[in-house]
Amino acid sequence: MTKENAPIRVxxxxxxxxxxxxxxxxxxxxxxxxxxxxxxxxxHRSPEEVVSAAIQEDVDVLGVSLxxxxxxxxxxxxxxxxxxxxxxxxxxxxxxxxxxxxxVKLKEMGVADILRQDSTPExxxxxxxxxxSERDAA
Amino acid sequence: xxSSKTFQTSLLESIAKGFANWExxxxxxxxxxxxxxxxxxxxxxxIPLKRVYTPTDVANIPPEDIGLPGRxxxxxxxxxxxxxxxxxxxxxxxxxxxxxxxxRRYKYLIAAGQTGISTDFDMPTLMGYDSDHPMAFxxxxxxxxxxxxxxDMEALFDGIDLEKTSASLTINPTAFIVYxxxxxxxxxxxxxxxxxxxxxxxxxLKEYIAQKEWIFPIRPSVRLVRDTILYSAEHTKxxxxxxxxxxxxxxxxxxxxxxxxxxxxxxxxxxxECMKAGMSVDEFAPRLSxxxxxxxxxxxxxxxxxxxxxxYAKVIKERFGAKLAESMRMRMHVQxxxxxxxxxxxxxxxxxxxxxxxxxxxxxxxxxxxxxxxxAFTIPTEEAMKLAIRTQQVLAEETNITSVxxxxxxxxxxxxxxxxxxxxxxxxLNEIDKMGGAIRxxxxxxxxxxxxxxxxxxxxxxxxxxxxxxxxxxxxxxxKPADFEAHxxxxxxxARQLDRLRKVKASRNQEQVKQILxxxxxxxxxxxxxxxxxxxxxxxxxxxxxxxxxxxxxxxxVYREDPIF
Numbered sequence: 001m002t003k004e005n006a007p008i009r010v011x012x013x014x015x016x017x018x019x020x021x022x023x024x025x026x027x028x029x030x031x032x033x034x035x036x037x038x039x040x041x042x043x044h045r046s047p048e049e050v051v052s053a054a055i056q057e058d059v060d061v062l063g064v065s066l067x068x069x070x071x072x073x074x075x076x077x078x079x080x081x082x083x084x085x086x087x088x089x090x091x092x093x094x095x096x097x098x099x100x101x102x103x104v105k106l107k108e109m110g111v112a113d114i115l116r117q118d119s120t121p122e123x124x125x126x127x128x129x130x131x132x133s134e135r136d137a138a
Numbered sequence: 139x140x141s142s143k144t145f146q147t148s149l150l151e152s153i154a155k156g157f158a159n160w161e162x163x164x165x166x167x168x169x170x171x172x173x174x175x176x177x178x179x180x181x182x183x184x185i186p187l188k189r190v191y192t193p194t195d196v197a198n199i200p201p202e203d204i205g206l207p208g209r210x211x212x213x214x215x216x217x218x219x220x221x222x223x224x225x226x227x228x229x230x231x232x233x234x235x236x237x238x239x240x241x242r243r244y245k246y247l248i249a250a251g252q253t254g255i256s257t258d259f260d261m262p263t264l265m266g267y268d269s270d271h272p273m274a275f276x277x278x279x280x281x282x283x284x285x286x287x288x289x290d291m292e293a294l295f296d297g298i299d300l301e302k303t304s305a306s307l308t309i310n311p312t313a314f315i316v317y318x319x320x321x322x323x324x325x326x327x328x329x330x331x332x333x334x335x336x337x338x339x340x341x342x343l344k345e346y347i348a349q350k351e352w353i354f355p356i357r358p359s360v361r362l363v364r365d366t367i368l369y370s371a372e373h374t375k376x377x378x379x380x381x382x383x384x385x386x387x388x389x390x391x392x393x394x395x396x397x398x399x400x401x402x403x404x405x406x407x408x409x410x411e412c413m414k415a416g417m418s419v420d421e422f423a424p425r426l427s428x429x430x431x432x433x434x435x436x437x438x439x440x441x442x443x444x445x446x447x448x449x450y451a452k453v454i455k456e457r458f459g460a461k462l463a464e465s466m467r468m469r470m471h472v473q474x475x476x477x478x479x480x481x482x483x484x485x486x487x488x489x490x491x492x493x494x495x496x497x498x499x500x501x502x503x504x505x506x507x508x509x510x511x512x513x514a515f516t517i518p519t520e521e522a523m524k525l526a527i528r529t530q531q532v533l534a535e536e537t538n539i540t541s542v543x544x545x546x547x548x549x550x551x552x553x554x555x556x557x558x559x560x561x562x563x564x565x566x567l568n569e570i571d572k573m574g575g576a577i578r579x580x581x582x583x584x585x586x587x588x589x590x591x592x593x594x595x596x597x598x599x600x601x602x603x604x605x606x607x608x609x610x611x612x613x614x615x616x617x618k619p620a621d622f623e624a625h626x627x628x629x630x631x632x633a634r635q636l637d638r639l640r641k642v643k644a645s646r647n648q649e650q651v652k653q654i655l656x657x658x659x660x661x662x663x664x665x666x667x668x669x670x671x672x673x674x675x676x677x678x679x680x681x682x683x684x685x686x687x688x689x690x691x692x693x694x695x696v697y698r699e700d701p702i703f
Contacts, residue, residue, distance in 0.1 A: 017261035017277055019350025022390050025590055025703035026597050042701050043350055044265070046273060068261050069516055069627065073276030099515050099624050117514065118480060118610045120601045 008132050009059040013041035013050045015078070018068035023095055023117065027063065030121040031128060047077040055087050060132050063115075065095040072102060079110050091131045142197035153193050165189070181438035183393035185558050191550035199557050203448065207502075207543045208467075211451035213444050213556065214544035215502040216467035221540035225253075227505035228530045229471065230523050231308060233258030233283035235631045236638070237293035240283040243520070244298060250524045251531060254505060255298065256306035258282035258517075259316070266312050266353045266691075268684030269635040279631035281517055286635070286684070287642045288677045291319040292326065300324050304335035306381070306471070306505075311353040313340035314366045315683050318673040321374060337378035337427055337471070340366055343404040343576060344383050346699070347585045348390035353687055356577060358694040361665060364411040369670035371422040378427040380408065381471060388431040389477050391593025394438055395559065398446045399566035400585055401428065402453060403576040406567075409458060410575075415666075423454060424464035429471045432498040434478050434490065440546060441555035443470065443501030448556070449563045472503040479514045482617055483609035487511040492529050499533055500546055506530060515624045522622075586702040639682065646680035654679055655689045662693040 012028050014021055021043060032038045041053045054062040062082075066074060075094060082088055094106060095115040103114050112131040115124055142150060179187040188195070205211060208218030217223070230252055232243045244255050260282040262274035268286050269278045278284050285291060295305065309316050317338045324334050342359040345352050352359065363380060370379035382405045384397035392400065405426060412422055430446065432439050450468040454460045474494040479487045488511045495508050508526040510518025518526070534540060546552045570579050579585050599605040606612050654676045661667045676686055 016275075017265045017267075017273060018281075019345075019352075021350060021701075022593050025701070026594055028703045029590075029594050030597075040701055040703060042699065044273075046275075068277055069281045070261075070276035077275070097514065097516070100619060116481070118482065118607075120611075121597060122601065 007035060007037045008061065008128060009037040009039070009057065010061040010063055010128060011039045011041060011050070011054045011057050011059040012063040012065070013045045013053065014043045015045055015047065015050055015064045015066045015074050016068050016070050017044055018066055019043055020067040021065070023067070023115075024063075024065035026121075027065070027095060027115060027124055030124045034125040036125070036128060047074060047081055051078060051081040051085060051087060054082075054090050055085060059090060060135075061091045061093055061128055063093045063095060063128075067096045069098075071096065071098050071106065075106055075109065075111060089135070091135055093128070093131060144199070144201055145193055145197050150194055150197055157192055157194070181394070181555070182433065182435040183395045183438065183562075185395075185438065185555065185562070191554055193550065195550050195554040196557075199553055203557070204547065204553060210455065210463070210466055212447040212467045214547050216447065216469050216504070218543075220502065220543040221499075221534070222543065225534045225540060226499065226503050226530075227254040227304065228252050228527055228534075229254035229256045229304075229306060229505045229507055230526060231256035231258050231306070231473075231507050232518075232523065233260070233308075234281070234517060234625070235279040235283060235628055236634050237283055237285065237290045238296075239279070239628070239631075241294055241296055241298075246520055247523060247527065248298075248303065250527050252527055254304045254306065256507065257294070257308060259307075259309050260284045263316075263683060264309055264312065264351050266684060266687030268682050269632065269639055271684055278635050280627060284631070284635045285316065285319070286639045286682050287680055288319050288322055289642050289680070290638065291316070291323040295320075295323060300327075300329055301333050301335060304337070306337040306339075308339050310339055310342055310345050310349075310351050311359065311362075312683055312687065313338050313342075314362045314670060314673055315677065315686050317366055317370070317379070318670065318677045321377075322674060322678050331373050331377075332375045334374050334377050337381050338366070339383060339429070340380045341383045341404065341429075343407060343580060344387055344400070346580045346697075347400070347589055348386035348392075350699070352697045354690060354694045355697045356580060358662070358690075359697075360407065360411060360577065362669060363408055364415060365668045365670050367408065367412050367422050367426075368415060368417060369668055370425065371417065375425075378425050379422075381427045381429045382408070383429040385429050385431040385473055387589065388433060389475070391589040391591075391596065393592055394433065394435070394442045395562045396566060396585075396588055396592075397430065398442060398449070398559075399563045399570070400576070401430070402446070402450055402563065403567055403570045403579065405450070406453065406457070407576045409454075413458070419454065419458040419460045420462040420465050423458075423460055423466075424462060427469050427471065429473070431475050432472050432494040432501070432503075433475045434494065436493065436497050437551060437555060438559075439494070439497040440501045441552055441559045443472075443498070443503065444544075444547075444552070444556045445559035445563060446470070447502070449560055449567075453567075469504045470502075471505040471507070472498040472501070473507040474498070474509045476509055476513055478607075479509060479511075480607060480609050481514040483613075483615060484511055484514060484620065486608055487514070488525065488529070491526065492532075495529055495533055496539075499539060502544060512620075512622060512624060515620065517625050519623065519625050583700065583702045590702050642680050643682070650679050651676070651681045651685070655681060655685060658686070658689050659693050662690055 207215035384401035388397040451466040510522030
C-alpha cells in the first residue's frame with residue numbers, strides 16, 4: 001500500500017445538506033500549504049457521492065465534514081459503502097461539531113480521527129500525516 | 139479642524155496643545171518605565187486605535203450625522219425613546235423534531251419570559267426536500283423542525299398568539315413557501331393577515347457566500363425574494379418579508395466592516411429589483427429588516443451598529459429618494475457570536491455571550507438571541523436556553539442601562555470609530571458598485587474570496603496566539619468530560635414525520651395539486667409575474683414543500699458553486 005515519497009492525497013467534502021464550510025475550507029488550505037494534495041468535492045454531497053469520488057481520485061484519506069448533527073447515521077452509511085466497494089484502504093477522517101460520546105462511537109465504527117472546531121493548523125496536518133503513516137505501517 | 143461645527147477653533151487648539159504636552163511628558167515617562175504591550179492597537183477589522191480619544195477626534199464629524207435617536211440618520215437609534223418605552227424583544231431561536239416538539243419548546247421559552255419566537259428548520263426543509271427524500275437521510279428534525287406541508291405549520295404555531303408574539307422564521311431558499319404556509323395557517327385560525335407580526339429571513343444572496351443554503355441559480359432566487367417582498371407589502375403589512383443578514387457573513391469569516399457592507403449591498407440589490415417591478419421605495423422599505431452578529435470586539439461592535447444605521451439611512455434617502463422615516467431607519471435583530479464559543483471550559487461561553495449581548499444593547503438592537511453555553515456541542519438544551527434568556531433579563535431589568543438612549547453617544551472613541559466605520563463601509567459599497575453590483579460580486583466570487591481569506595487569517599492568528607481564545611490557546615486545562623446532558627435526538631422523529639406526510643398526501647385532491655404545480659411552472663417562466671399567489675394556492679391544496687421546489691427545479695435548474703478556498 002505504501003506509495004514511496006508520493007505526496008499524501010486527500011479528498012475533502014461536505015456530507016449531507018448543511019452548508020457550513022468555513023472549517024473544511026480552512027482544512028483544505030492548511031493541508032495544501034503543507035504540501036498535501038487536496039481535492040475538494042464541495043457541498044451537499046451524499047454518502048454515495050463522497051465514497052465514489054474518493055475511489056475515483058485514488059486518495060489516501062477521505063475527509064468528511066458536517067455540522068448538521070447527522071454524523072452518526074451519515075458516517076455509518078459512508079463506512080458501509082466503503083466496505084461494499086472494497087475501499088477500506090482509504091482512511092476516513094471526520095470533521096465538525098459533535099458530542100464527545102459520539103466521537104468515541106465513531107472511532108469504534110472505524111473513523112480514524114475527528115478534527116474538531118478548535119484543531120490548530122498544526123494538529124490538522126499532523127493528524128493527516130499520522131493516520132496515513134499508521135496505515136502504511138500496518 | 140478649523141471647520142468644526144461642534145467646537146470653537148481656539149478650544150480645539152488648546153486641547154491639541156495640551157495633548158502634545160501630555161504625550162511629551164506623562165506618556166513619554168510612562169513608556170520609558172513600561173512599554174505598551176503592542177506596537178499598534180487596532181479593532182478586529184483593522185481600524186487603528188489610538189491611546190486615548192479627545193474632542194479633536196470628533197471635531198470634524200458633522201453634528202447632524204450624530205443627531206438624535208429616532209431622527210435621520212438614526213445613528214443613535216431607530217426610535218426616539220428606545221428601551222425606555224419598550225425593551226428589545228428576547229427572541230431565542232429554536233426548532234427540532236416534529237412540529238409538536240418545537241411547539242412545546244416555544245411554550246417553555248415563553249413561560250421563561252421570552253417575548254418573541256424564532257424558528258430553526260431542519261436541513262431538508264431549508265434545502266427544499268420532503269422528509270421522505272433520499273437527501274433527507276439522517277437529517278429529519280435533527281437541527282431544526284421538519285415542515286413538509288401546511289398541516290405541519292399549523293401544528294408548529296398551535297396555541298400561540300400570532301398578533302402578540304412575533305414569529306421569526308429562519309429560512310432562505312424555501313422562504314417563499316414557508317411564508318405562504320405561515321400566512322395560510324394564520325388565516326385559517328381567523329387572523330387578519332395585515333395584523334400578523336413576524337419576520338422571514340429570505341435573504342438568499344448571502345447564502346451564496348455564507349451558510350450555503352441554496353436551491354436555484356442566483357437570478358431566479360432573487361426574483362423569489364422580490365416576489366415575497368412585493369406580495370407581503372400588499373397582503374401582510376406588518377410582516378417583515380426579509381431579514382437581510384450579516385450574521386452568517388461574519389461567521390464565515392468576514393470582518394465587521396465587510397459584514398455590514400455586504401449586507402447593505404444585498405439590500406440595495408433587493409430594493410432595485412422591487413423598484414424595477416414598479417413599486418416605490420416607500421411602499422416596501424419600511425418592512426425591510428436586518429440581522430447582525432455581535433462579535434467579541436466590544437467597542438467596534440457598538441460602532442458597527444451605529445454606523446450601519448447611518449449608512450443605510452443615507453443610502454435609502456440619497457440613492458433611492460425615500461421620503462418616509464420608516465423606510466430609512468434600520469431595525470435589527472442581533473445574535474451573539476456562535477463562532478466565539480468553545481467546547482473546552484464551556485462555562486466561559488456564558489461570560490462571552492453576556493459581554494456580546496451588552497454591546498448589542500449599547501448598539502441599539504431591536505431584538506436579540508443570546509447563544510446557549512452548550513452550543514459548541516449540539517443544539518441547546520432547555521436549561522441552556524433559559525440561562526440565555528436570563529442573561530438578557532439581567533441586562534434589561536437589573537443594570538439600569540436601558541434608562542438612557544444611546545448612552546455611549548458622544549464618547550470621543552465611539553463617535554470617531556462610528557465615523558471611520560461608516561467611511562470604510564462606503565468604501566466597500568463603492569467598490570461593489572464599480573464591479574456592477576452585489577450580484578456580480580457574488581457571481582465572480584469576489585465576496586467569497588474576501589470571506590475565505592479573512593477566515594484563514596483568523597485561524598493563523600489564533601494559532602500564533604495573537605488572537606486569544608481562552609481555554610483553547612490560553613489558560614488551557616486538561617479537558618474534562620462535559621457534566622451536562624446534551625440535547626438528545628429523538629429517533630422516533632422520522633417515522634412520525636413520514637406518517638404525517640403520508641396522511642396529508644392521502645387526503646388531498648391529487649389532480650388539483652398536479653394542476654396547480656403545472657400552472658406554477660408556467661408562472662415561473664415569466665419573470666414579470668409574482669409567484670406568491672400560486673404558491674399560496676399550492677400550499678393550501680396541500681402540495682408539499684418538496685413538490686413545489688421540484689416543480690421550480692424543473693424550470694430553473696439548480697445552483698452549483700465553484701468553491702473558493
